[in-house]
């Protein structure tokens with residue numbers, strides 16, 4: 001019976017049961033075969049042009065992204081948002097894919113393909129090692145042909161120079177800061193609460209307090225949402241969750257007791273972490289859960305955060321009933337809705 005071991009020199013040995021070592025020569029690598037591009041200058045040139053062409057395609061993809069960003073500006077409709085996302089994704093995909101394929105072709109067809117063994121050595125490098133490393137880098141530079149192939153080098157530089165531009169555009173979308181936009185929503189004194197979906201002119205879905213039974217939950221929008229100029233944007237800020245609890249379960253602060261009506265409470269649906277819609281209500285515990293990162297809010301205590309990354313409670317919408325028994329807002333939210341931001345407390 002034998003076991004196989006590798007010696008530092010690369011030779012292998014077979015350990016026999018009687019302790020004798022039987023050495024044999026390292027067979028080495030198979031003979032190196034030449035690629036077409038190694039022996040045929042025309043094939044090498046063709047490959048060079050293909051690679052450069054792919055870098056050009058990458059540039060076109062980047063330009064497609066930039067042009068699409070301005071031409072397919074998303075409007076209010078979902079279809080325009082889809083078209084915009086499609087064109088941006090297409091541009092970015094083409095740009096990255098072409099650079100990737102070009103790099104693979106360059107390495108496979110034009111760079112040296114000799115296999116070699118590199119022995120392990122200490123991790124830290126002496127000055128001599130560093131000099132050797134520098135020499136290897138220079139050798140790599142020489143072997144890649146980047147100095148000798150200006151067509152590839154220049155198209156690569158151009159493609160890489162254009163690559164960050166989409167990121168600049170995407171970062172542009174992060175600004176400007178929201179300013180007062182999140183301080184103001186469509187809610188105002190006397191605006192009735194309407195069911196979502198259903199809050200449309202033909203079927204306003206208005207909610208009477210008498211229709212809200214204990215334990216029920218409604219997704220709510222302001223009745224005037226359909227009149228808003230930017231309805232989608234306004235809905236994203238004004239969405240509300242309405243719940244009715246047994247009034248004895250509510251632990252309300254003295255100054256906020258008038259913000260609820262007979263155990264009916266309304267809170268912003270926009271998570272204060274990074275703005276996902278909070279939509280999971282647990283009847284037994286009266287907890288609201290955000291599905292994105294599991295922030296959990298306690299409805300009995302003004303939606304304070306009891307778990308997860310959110311840093312502040314969901315803003316409460318003060319509500320009451322009007323003369324016809326419909327639920328109405330007493331005012332706008334007293335604080336900005338959604339994710340926290342630098343200017344949260346400045347108005």
Ligand code: FES
Pocket residue numbers: 271272273274275276290291292293294295308309310
């Ligand atoms: S967005 Fe709600 S927990 Fe992150």
